[in-house]
Amino acid sequence: MDQMTIDQVAAELLAAADPRRFSAETHPVSICATRWAEGDSRRAMVGALRRVAEVASKDALNEWSCPWWVLRARHVEVIRARLATTVRSETTANRLLSALRAILKTCADAALMTTADRDGALAAARGLPARPGMIKPLEEGLLERLFAACRDGSTLGKRDAALIATLAAGVSRAHLVELELHAWWSFKRALAIRVGGKRPRRIVLPDAHGQIMEDWLLVRGRCAGPLFVPVHGTGKVRIGPLRPETITDVVRRRARRARVHVLPDELRKRSLASRVRGKDVEEARRLAGHSRRRTTMRYLEGSSR
Numbered sequence: 001m002d003q004m005t006i007d008q009v010a011a012e013l014l015a016a017a018d019p020r021r022f023s024a025e026t027h028p029v030s031i032c033a034t035r036w037a038e039g040d041s042r043r044a045m046v047g048a049l050r051r052v053a054e055v056a057s058k059d060a061l062n063e064w065s066c067p068w069w070v071l072r073a074r075h076v077e078v079i080r081a082r083l084a085t086t087v088r089s090e091t092t093a094n095r096l097l098s099a100l101r102a103i104l105k106t107c108a109d110a111a112l113m114t115t116a117d118r119d120g121a122l123a124a125a126r127g128l129p130a131r132p133g134m135i136k137p138l139e140e141g142l143l144e145r146l147f148a149a150c151r152d153g154s155t156l157g158k159r160d161a162a163l164i165a166t167l168a169a170g171v172s173r174a175h176l177v178e179l180e181l182h183a184w185w186s187f188k189r190a191l192a193i194r195v196g197g198k199r200p201r202r203i204v205l206p207d208a209h210g211q212i213m214e215d216w217l218l219v220r221g222r223c224a225g226p227l228f229v230p231v232h233g234t235g236k237v238r239i240g241p242l243r244p245e246t247i248t249d250v251v252r253r254r255a256r257r258a259r260v261h262v263l264p265d266e267l268r269k270r271s272l273a274s275r276v277r278g279k280d281v282e283e284a285r286r287l288a289g290h291s292r293r294r295t296t297m298r299y300l301e302g303s304s305r
Helices: 006-016 028-033 040-057 073-086 090-109 115-124 142-150 155-168 207-220 244-258 264-276 281-288 293-303
Strands: 190-193 201-204
Touching: 006 040, 006 073, 028 040, 028 090, 040 073, 040 090, 073 090, 073 115, 090 115, 142 155, 142 244, 142 264, 155 207, 155 244, 155 264, 244 264
Parallel strands: none
Antiparallel strands: 190 201
16 A cells, blocks of 8 residues: 555545544543643643644644554554654653653543554554654753753752753753752762662763852752752742753743743753764763764764754
8 A cells, every 4th residue: 555645644534533523521632631630731742643643633632632543554554754854852742752652551441442542553653763864963052041941040950950050961860850969079079870779970060050050059958869849939948859840941931031932851961962062072972971983973073963
């Protein structure tokens, strides 16, 4: 059978659309949304479903009117290919595919599609592979604008600036929330990151970013516990862990205030690409704290374009 086109996918979805089939409580999107954390995470994933529905139907349907249960592997392959070519960020495209996989599972759980149809569609909705050499530096001045958006003199602003500086150093959200106070070496302006049982890798922050970290620690205090902790609206610090979702919320909130568009993973990768620009491989590898030259080459190739 010949490969379908996006026009054919849109036509089949429009033909099957029946907005009166479900109530608000029994709609697959409503059921699927309850499985996501409340707040920005849930809104983001429902927004991702809206984006997928618009791509699949050529802007004729949204997340509520799209008949997700009629999607089969042949449809999903076309949608995935469309996302791969129209969505600039690989991270964003994979988030959209993740939302698509979630709604397909929900439809199968509700007996709206067979297990075989679900499995075929899920296989077609696999994540996009990494694009070697496509990690490009941040736009000039973007990081400074994010820091400026945090510079309000508040305890929360100082914490958020330190969070952004740590992300920009190449630390992932998962590792960031696991950092303890002793991971920060003040005298070297460096973070010691331990992954599993491996020897810790050292990431040196630029002088300005190191000072941002020191400013945060002045208000956080030197009590043992996580390096980054919750801050109440009153400015009171509570020693306890953050959730990875909080990191996403911080970046989005500060990005809105700075009037820029950037996601946490994009900030981490592209900031690191900016830092290693013009360096030789070994110097860049040490700066980034990578154990493999191959990983560092992705940043160097992207920054040379």
